[in-house]
Amino acid sequence: MAQRVELGRHIVADPLICHGKPTFKGTRIMVWQVLDALARGETWDEIVKAWGGRVSKEAIAETIQLVRDYPTISIAERISSTAMVAKVVAWSAMA
Numbered sequence: 507m508a509q510r511v512e513l514g515r516h517i518v519a520d521p522l523i524c525h526g527k528p529t530f531k532g533t534r535i536m537v538w539q540v541l542d543a544l545a546r547g548e549t550w551d552e553i554v555k556a557w558g559g560r561v562s563k564e565a566i567a568e569t570i571q572l573v574r575d576y577p578t579i580s581i582a583e584r585i586s587s588t589a590m591v592a593k594v595v596a597w598s599a600m601a
Contacts, residue, residue, distance in 0.1 A: 514572060516565035533560050537569055544570075 508521040517537060519528045528537040535557055543553050550563050 514568045516562070516568045517572065530561050530565050533557075535561055540566060540569055541573065 508526060510518060510520040510522075512518055513528055516530055517528050518531050519526050523529055524534055524536055529535055530537070530540075540553055540557075540561055543556070544566075548556070550566050553561060553566060554563060
């Protein structure tokens with residue numbers, strides 16, 4: 507059986523939560539959902555507000571850093587497309 511993997515301070519992949527897709531700790535909010543919002547041009551403040559504060563700016567920063575540092579790990583594979591990863595990484599470089 508797959509084990510829970512801590513991907514950072516804010517992100518976990520647990521086979522018992524959302525079929526093992528990376529989520530923000532203590533939530534069922536999947537990392538790809540926040541990356542999707544960033545790719546659509548939502549601001550960090552808008553994302554924090556949209557999720558009722560359950561995803562912090564620090565968690566968003568960690569998400570971008572993980573995608574930037576490890577573009578081939580499961581986080582990148584589990585979002586909708588590699589093009590989106592490239593777009594988010596390019597966007598974060600401008601932030």
